[in-house]
Amino acid sequence: MKYIDEFQNPELAKRLLDDIHATVTRPWALMEVCGGQTHSIIRHGIDQLLPEEIELIHGPGCPVCVTPLELIDKALEIASRPGVIFCSFGDMLRVPGTGRDLFQVRSRGGDVRIVYSPLDALKIAQDNPDREVVFFGIGFETTAPPNAMTVHQARRLGIRNFSLLVSHVRVPPAVEAIMQSADCRVQAFLAAGHVCSVMGTEEYPELAERHQVPIVVTGFEPLDILEGVRRAVRQLERGEHRVENAYPRAVRAEGNKAARAMLEDIFEVTDRGWRGIGVIPASGWRLAPHYREFDAEYRFSVTGITTTEPAECRSGEVLQGLLKPHECEAFGTTCTPRNPLGATMVSSEGACAAYYLYRRLGGTPAPLEASPVV
Structure with a gap:
């Protein structure tokens, strides 16, 4: 990112913090939706620098984390079959299914490969016409367009041995589900800037109005997050509930029209299960009927999957913001x-991984001079 130092400037951070301290008069609970924002918050100690009246609640914004166990087990089943090359981003390989993960499938002879783009998987399919190549397509609205484009390319090039195992989820229905929960304490949201760079902000004003919550679109650097918090707190203190774009260098109200058109052609909205949360209506995408031939679930007829979550794992509560x-x-x-x-705990955007990586083990917050934003 060009000029990244400008968005990590300690002097500018202190000015924003001083403004927030001067503005807040009562306790407020804000949720950052994105796991990337969570990691930035914990890495830079932003939550410890804020006034004690402000609590940052970590939301379900990690796509790896919310991929349902049933779909993980389907991936493991497909990857174990002879003649299949199973492709995925690296952070999915250690995600536990029922009794095993993709690394273990690979150690037992499965052809599981780490790729850096869905187009890498398509090239593998092109180079191996006698093998079935499956790409594990996960993510929020941010990663859905390249996966959609890859399916489009597969059809255009006549590559019939490629398919997509789809686990795409949508943010606005998740925000709706959080606000409808009886245990919800969230009073404002920091929305994910990369999601809004694709989809725009058109779905958020209705949510803000219906639930009387400010929604501020923010980026991922320390100053981005502090500016988002500052705007959200100002709205809360004034009794307002609007959508604000604090990330204008990347986000437009209409989003990316070309990407949205691609999504509308390739995918259709569907109910989607979220790991640790349950089914959220209209919260996901699946391949549209005219692209069903590229749907790995349909192609491999993966059925009869039974799942068992570890009883001692409380990640569902973490994903709902009910537990640090x-x-x-x-x-x-x-x-x-x-x-x-x-x-x-294993995803690069998971809240548990952030706490473990940055040694956030609880206890008394560090003083300002001990936790510089750098």
């Missing part, structure tokens, strides 16, 4: 990145 990672009894003991009980 270090408050889980298994955190850092029976659950570590090397031996994770749940996806929140």
Whole structure:
């Protein structure tokens, strides 16, 4: 990112913090939706620098973490079959299914490959016409367009041995589900800038109005997040509930029209299960009927999957913002990145992984001079 130092400037961060401290008069609970924002918050100690009246609640914004166990087990079943090359981003390989993960499938002879783009998987299919190549397509609205484009390319090039195992989820229905929960304490949202760079902000004003919550679109650098918090707190203190775009260098109200058109052609909205949360209506995508031939679930007829979550794993509560990672009894003991009980400990965007990586183990917050934003 060009000019990245400008968005990590300690002097500018202190000015924003001073403004927030001067503005807040009562307790407020804000949720950052994106796991990337969670990692930035914990890495830079932003939550410890804020006034004690402000609590940052970590939301279900890690796509790896919310991929349902049933779909993980389907991936494991497909990857284990002879003649299949199973392709995925690296952070999915350690996500535990029922009794095993993709690394273990590979160690037992499965052809599981790490790729850096869905187009890499399509090239593998092109180079191996006698093998079935499956790409595990996960993510929010951010990663859905390249996966959609890859399916489009597969049809255009006549590559019939390629398919997509789809686990795409949508943010606005998740926000709706959080606000409808009886245990919800969230009073404002920091929306994910990369999602809004694709989809725009058109779905958020209705949510803000219906639930009387400010929604501020933010980026991922320390100053981005502090500016998002500052705007959200100002709205809360004034009794307002609007959508604000604090990330204008990347986000437009209409989003990316070309990407949205591609999504509308390739995918259709569907109900989607979220790991640890349950089914959220209209919260996901699946391949549209005219692209069903590229749907790995349909192609491989994966059925009869039964799943069992570890009883001691409380990642569902973490994903709903009901529990901080270090408050889980298994955190850092029976659950570590090397031996994770749940996806929140192993994913690069998981809240548990952030707490473990940056040694956030609870206790008294560090003073300002001990936790510089750098």
